[in-house]
Amino acid sequence: MKVVLEVSNLWKFFGKSPVLRGVSFSVREGEAKVILGPSGAGKSTLLRCINLLIKPDRGSIILDGEEVTAPGVNVARVRSKIGFVFQHFNLFNHLTALENVMLGLIKVKGMNRDDAFKVARESLLSVGISEDLWSKYPAQLSGGQQQRVAIARAIAMSPRLVLFDEPTSALDPELIWEVLRVMEKMSKERMTMIVVTHELGFAMKVADEVVFMDSGAIVERGPPEEVILRPRNERVRRFMERMQYVYSLK
Amino acid sequence: MSLDKLLDLVNSYGSFLLNGLLISFYLTASSYLIGFALGVLISISRAYGPGFVKALCQAFVELTRGTPMLIQLFLIYYVLPRVDLALDPLPAAIIAIGLNSAAYQSEYLRASMSSISYSQWEAALSIGLTKLQAIREVILPQSIRIAIPTLANELIYLFKYSSVAYFITVPELIYVSKFIGSRTFLYIEVYSIIAVIYVAFSIAATEAFKFIERKTSIPGLRISARL
Amino acid sequence: MNGFLTYVPVILMGVWNTLILSTAGFLLATLLGLLMAFIEVFSPKPISITVDWVTRVLRGVPLLLALLLVFYGLPRVGIALPNIASAIIGITIVDSGYQAQLFRGAIEGVGERQLEAAYSIGLSKWAAFRYIIAPQAFRAALPGWLNEFTIVLKDSSIAYAIGVTELFTQAVHVAQVVLDYLQPLILVSIVYFSICYPLSIISERARRKLLAMGVAAV
Numbered sequence: 095m096k097v098v099l100e101v102s103n104l105w106k107f108f109g110k111s112p113v114l115r116g117v118s119f120s121v122r123e124g125e126a127k128v129i130l131g132p133s134g135a136g137k138s139t140l141l142r143c144i145n146l147l148i149k150p151d152r153g154s155i156i157l158d159g160e161e162v163t164a165p166g167v168n169v170a171r172v173r174s175k176i177g178f179v180f181q182h183f184n185l186f187n188h189l190t191a192l193e194n195v196m197l198g199l200i201k202v203k204g205m206n207r208d209d210a211f212k213v214a215r216e217s218l219l220s221v222g223i224s225e226d227l228w229s230k231y232p233a234q235l236s237g238g239q240q241q242r243v244a245i246a247r248a249i250a251m252s253p254r255l256v257l258f259d260e261p262t263s264a265l266d267p268e269l270i271w272e273v274l275r276v277m278e279k280m281s282k283e284r285m286t287m288i289v290v291t292h293e294l295g296f297a298m299k300v301a302d303e304v305v306f307m308d309s310g311a312i313v314e315r316g317p318p319e320e321v322i323l324r325p326r327n328e329r330v331r332r333f334m335e336r337m338q339y340v341y342s343l344k
Numbered sequence: 345m346s347l348d349k350l351l352d353l354v355n356s357y358g359s360f361l362l363n364g365l366l367i368s369f370y371l372t373a374s375s376y377l378i379g380f381a382l383g384v385l386i387s388i389s390r391a392y393g394p395g396f397v398k399a400l401c402q403a404f405v406e407l408t409r410g411t412p413m414l415i416q417l418f419l420i421y422y423v424l425p426r427v428d429l430a431l432d433p434l435p436a437a438i439i440a441i442g443l444n445s446a447a448y449q450s451e452y453l454r455a456s457m458s459s460i461s462y463s464q465w466e467a468a469l470s471i472g473l474t475k476l477q478a479i480r481e482v483i484l485p486q487s488i489r490i491a492i493p494t495l496a497n498e499l500i501y502l503f504k505y506s507s508v509a510y511f512i513t514v515p516e517l518i519y520v521s522k523f524i525g526s527r528t529f530l531y532i533e534v535y536s537i538i539a540v541i542y543v544a545f546s547i548a549a550t551e552a553f554k555f556i557e558r559k560t561s562i563p564g565l566r567i568s569a570r571l
Numbered sequence: 572m573n574g575f576l577t578y579v580p581v582i583l584m585g586v587w588n589t590l591i592l593s594t595a596g597f598l599l600a601t602l603l604g605l606l607m608a609f610i611e612v613f614s615p616k617p618i619s620i621t622v623d624w625v626t627r628v629l630r631g632v633p634l635l636l637a638l639l640l641v642f643y644g645l646p647r648v649g650i651a652l653p654n655i656a657s658a659i660i661g662i663t664i665v666d667s668g669y670q671a672q673l674f675r676g677a678i679e680g681v682g683e684r685q686l687e688a689a690y691s692i693g694l695s696k697w698a699a700f701r702y703i704i705a706p707q708a709f710r711a712a713l714p715g716w717l718n719e720f721t722i723v724l725k726d727s728s729i730a731y732a733i734g735v736t737e738l739f740t741q742a743v744h745v746a747q748v749v750l751d752y753l754q755p756l757i758l759v760s761i762v763y764f765s766i767c768y769p770l771s772i773i774s775e776r777a778r779r780k781l782l783a784m785g786v787a788a789v
Contacts, residue, residue: 147466174472184467187565188486198471201481233564251471409771410764412725414739415756422752504633508729518636531643535636543631550627 095122098255098286099144104153106139106310113139114150115310121255124284128297128318131307132333137290138181140307141257144288145176158254174202177248177256181263183240185232191218191243192228195250203251217246221276238269242276249280256280258289294322294337306330353533357524361534364520365541367434371506371516374438376499379445386450387487388479391457401450408447414508416440421512437509445502449495456490457483489565496553500546517541575754578745582758585741589762592655592737593727596662597720603663604670611671612678622671629668635729637661642733658730666723673719676789677712678704710781714788717774721767728763738762 099121106114113136121127129137142148144155146162146169155163162172185194195217199210218228221242232240241261248256258277262270274296281287281300291297297304297318304321306314314327325331354361386401393401408416417440424431431439460483468478488495510518517538525531610622632640638661645652645660652660681704689699728739742755749755778788 145470147469170469170472170474170477172472173470176470178467178470180463180467180470182463184463184470186464186467186482186486188482188489188562197481198473201477202472231563231565233562247471406768407760407764410721410767411760412728412739412763414728414731415760415763418743418752419756422746423756426753504631507633507635510635511732518633518639522639525643532640532647535640535643539632539636539640542633542636543628546631547627 095124097121098123098125098158099288100154100156101140101144102154102156104140104143104155105151106136106143106148107151113310114143116153117307117310117312118153119305119312119315121286121288123286125286125302126281126300127288127303127305128301129288129290129305129307130292130294130297130321130333134309135307136310137307138259141178141259141288141290145173145178145257147173147178170202174198174251175254177251177253179241179244179248179256179258179261181260183232183237183244183264185240185244185247187232190229190231191223191235191239194232194243195247198247198251213250214246217250218243220249220279221246222272236269237265238272241265241273245273245276245280249285255286255288258287258291260290260292262291262293292337294334294341298322306333349530350533350537353524353528353530354537357528357534360520360524361517361538361541364515364517364538367514368503368506368516371434371437371441371509371514372499372503375441375445375506376502378438378442379449379498379502380495382443382446383449383453384484384488386446387453387457388484390450390454392475392479405447405450408444409451413441413444413505414511416444417508417512433509433512433514436512437506437514441502441506441509444505445498449498452491452494452498453487455494456487459490460486486565489560489562492557492560493553496549496557500549500553503545503549504542575745575749575751578749578755579758582738582741582745582755583762585736585738585759586762588655588736589724589727589738592658592662592730592735593720593724596659596666596727597723599659599663600666600670600723601716603667605674607667607671608674608678611675626668626671629665630672632665634661634665634726635732637665638730638733654730654733654735657733658727658735661730662723662727666719669722670716670719673715673789674708674712677708677715680711680787680789681707707786710784710786711788714774714778714781717770717777721770721774724766725763 097120101120102118104114104117105112117136117140119127129140131137139148143150150163153163154161157172157175160167185191186197189197192211192214195214196207196210199205199213200207203210205213223239223242223246227235227239227243232243235243245256245261261277262273265273270293274293277287277289277296278300289296289301301318303315304318305312306321306325306327308329314321314325314330321330322334325334386405389397390401390405417437420440420443421431421433421436424436464482464486465478468482469475473481506516507518509516510522513519515523521534521538522531524534528534607622607626611619611626614622638658641661641664642654642657645657685703685707686699689703694702727737730737731740731743734740738759742759743752746752746755781788
């Protein structure tokens with residue numbers, strides 16, 4: 095299958111300390127890749143590098159055959175092809191749910207309001223946000239609803255790939271499932287996605303490949319059953335033991 | 345001061361007072377708009393501009409806020425003619441008060457901008473907006489909304505401060521009152537009348553803005569206590 | 572230099588009147604403002620509302636107009652005061668309205684929860700105010716209070732309207748003699764700026780420090 099994203103030998107330093115040390119992987123079309131690892135492992139930085147919100151110091155990122163880390167690339171155009179779902183939703187506070195989804199369609203894709211509305215409507219419905227919520231402002235929505243609107247905002251742009259940065263970490267436990275369900279549905283519809291999360295159950299069910307990062311590098315990768323249930327690396331095993339204590343998996 | 349005298353005064357000089365009031369309004373509105381436009385420009389430059397522009401804007405803001413408006417007014421009215429830029433009293437006052445207000449309005453906007461979290465900026469870029477679009481579509485609308493109470497306050501301030509244009513003979517409310525006083529020797533009566541006018545407009549405007557603010561408020565969009 | 576330099580001392584003599592005018596007006600306004608704020612917060616509703624309206628009226632009058640009213644009004648009721656006294660009264664009246672608002676905001680900003688906690692450990696109403704509300708309100712008001720002084724200092728130049736020989740008036744008089752406004756105005760700008768700017772920096776620092784302590788300045 096076609097490779098959508100290819101990350102090779104990515105390095106990023108904050109000051110002198112390396113946050114990413116030579117990360118390489120590729121993502122095929124329709125693949126769901128889950129990145130696991132302790133906090134501070136560089137997962138979030140990696141996603142931000144891919145979306146060019148942070149400029150990597152070394153290495154290359156190739157999206158659909160185009161090297162987006164090359165100088166002179168139109169950064170905004172690249173970002174419009176990659177969706178990003180943030181841990182804290184980051185909906186635009188001054189816009190309603192509907193307007194949040196429409197903004198990019200109008201300003202980035204240059205659609206007129208009617209067309210933008212049609213697309214926004216489809217996306218909102220596909221994440222289960224019903225019409226009565228469209229005119230609500232972010233502060234009037236629950237965390238789960240906000241995150242689903244944020245997902246709608248990302249997929250409305252028909253991105254080649256969607257990045258999720260711990261999308262459920264800021265949610266109350268009983269709201270997590272409604273977001274995960276939407277993500278699972280996206281994956282079934284063959285949306286290409288990279289998901290940073292601590293939800294092992296989701297990873298088991300949805301991931302095509304699990305990547306485990308620690309201290310800025312990939313330390314283990316493979317099918318979810320392998321990495322999560324039978325990790326080879328000592329560091330990963332300890333992490334999984336703790337996670338399995340929390341989630342009582344197995 | 346009898347009621348008859350007062351009515352007499354309003355009868356014979358009411359149109360003067362009305363004209364003065366209109367000039368005060370015009371002066372306030374024009375300088376406020378200049379102040380707003382420049383204030384937006386300055387606050388954006390100070391947040392996102394290159395270093396020397398930032399420094400320039402900061403110098404302008406600090407110098408303006410650190411000196412009396414009266415000095416700025418006199419500089420523009422009395423000193424600019426030396427470089428062949430003689431302005432009539434009213435335009436001179438509009439420019440001086442407008443520049444003064446720009447410094448203050450830029451500070452109000454800067455405060456509200458800094459209260460918007462970085463994640464809004466990241467989200468704007470993530471959907472593919474350019475920096476300029478992100479400022480225009482996301483940062484600025486939020487900053488202005490958040491700053492509405494202070495910006496409204498500034499307008500009421502300016503209405504009162506517009507009276508300093510009196511010093512350079514702009515025929516605003518206080519200037520015409522003095523003129524009427526000099527004709528009738530009823531200084532206190534005239535001043536009392538316009539005091540009532542000033543107070544009435546200030547209080548009415550305060551209430552009106554509170555009402556508008558309530559009506560246009562967006563849930564969750566206000567200056568957070570930033571604790 | 573068209574003789575400007577010989578007039579520098581003349582202008583600078585105005586500094587004293589500016590300082591007397593603004594400091595006296597400001598401190599008297601603080602007393603009056605505190606009084607009105609206390610009444611607004613702690614007295615029964617009808618009184619509180621009345622005082623609130625008084626402060627609104629005071630805030631609605633331009634300082635220039637207040638000065639003219641005092642200056643022309645007092646002699647009419649048989650009180651003859653030197654110009655500078657009229658100016659101090661005018662500044663006090665107008666600024667007390669603003670300071671009342673400042674102090675009221677500071678007291679009310681401390682909040683119900685602090686009061687609840689104070690009562691919960693058995694403090695009396697007075698003790699709660701003395702040990703819990705007042706110290707916090709004082710801190711919250713400090714940056715705004717300093718800032719208010721810079722406003723009064725700058726606005727004291729409006730006393731030019733009633734002929735008080737303060738800094739700005741002196742500058743204008745000298746300007747009219749030496750037929751040049753630029754140099755005198757620059758000179759007095761430097762004086763105003765060298766007082767206001769440090770104060771505004773101190774005010775800003777205090778604001779930030781208080782924020783770090785968990786006190787939101789008014």
